[in-house]
Amino acid sequence: MKHPFSNPVAAAALAGLAIAALSLLxxxxxxxxxxxxxxxxxxxxxxxxxxxxxxxxxxxxxxxxxxxxxxxxxxxxxxxxxxxxxxxxxxxxxxxxxxxxxxxxxxxxxxxxxxxxxxxxxxxxxxxxxxxxxxxxxxxLASHRLWRPFSVLPAVVIFNKSLIPEEEWPDSWEDLLSPRFRKRLIVADPEKSGSSYTILATMLYTMKKTAGNTFGGWPYVQRFVEQLGPDGIASSSSMVYRAVAAGDFYAGITFENYALSLEQTGSNVGYRYPAEGTSAVP
CATH class of the missing domain: 3.40.190.10 (Periplasmic binding protein-like II)
Structure with missing residues (x-):
């Protein structure tokens, strides 16, 4: 079965559902x-x-x-x-x-x-x-009162500082396309992980090339997919930050709270807010 990260039709559908998430808190x-x-x-x-x-x-x-x-x-x-x-x-x-x-x-x-x-x-x-x-x-507060906020978290790029020279620490979405990260990137499966669902929509939104195409970043996502190795799509979001902290992967994409938790425990994992922009979705 194809993952949304490797299927432009599915990605477009996910992006359409995420419009409200990226425009409103x-x-x-x-x-x-x-x-x-x-x-x-x-x-x-x-x-x-x-x-x-x-x-x-x-x-x-x-x-x-x-x-x-x-x-x-x-x-x-x-x-x-x-x-x-x-x-x-x-x-x-x-x-x-x-x-x-x-x-x-x-x-x-x-x-x-x-x-x-x-x-x-x-x-x-x-x-x-x-x-x-x-x-x-x-x-x-949503007008329909079907849920209440628990947290509002930006998507961030995390990386293992012990495995990457400081001058190559990723500061942007574009940096993740460097040969340094080929088959050394990990992200959760958007079909299983809500956070990765948001991350996919964030990529499509922030990496669009024309203003008229709200979620037009599919060319970037295709190149990003090519960077992922056979184990680069994890079955859960928690596997992403754990794998980067363990040194199994050089970098990954997760939410800010996980990156901060790793930082507070003295982990060798660093994080950056991508220069092109990110999302902060409840």
């Missing part, structure tokens, strides 16, 4: 279906889909449980995989057919995933008014 995060379930022993429990790595979810879930007494079960996978799982698990209004209102599913919430992914499946979410909305900047 709209929140993404969680959407409620039926709320916490009370089990036979009286325990209240939320089932949550999340593409976030465990080192992000672990501490937040623990504090949530301490504050509310509600247990949380995390079902972890890439954004694309979770969306497909949500579709298959959904129960719709009897007799309403494929277009019926979704009544319930396997999970109560989805925590994470870019808005360009969630906008394709809005019929699976329920609008919720939250008392905490007043504490949020209105620019991050």
């Amino acid at each position: 709209i929140p993404t995060g969680c959407s409620r279906t039926e709320g916490a379930t009370r089990e036979s022993d009286g325990t209240r429990r939320l089932v949550v889909y999340s593409p976030h790595p465990e080192d992000i979810t672990r501490y937040i879930v623990r504090e949530f449980r301490q504050r509310t007494g509600i247990e949380v079960t995390i079902i972890a996978a890439g954004t694309g995989e979770l969306i497909e799982r949500m579709k298959h698990a959904a129960v719709r209004t009897a007799g309403a057919g494929a277009g019926g209102r979704v009544l319930s599913g396997e999970a109560d919430l989805i925590w994470g995933g870019g808005i360009e992914s969630l906008e394709t499946v809005t019929e699976y979410f329920e609008a919720v008014d939250s008392p905490t909305d007043a504490e949020l900047n209105p620019v991050y």
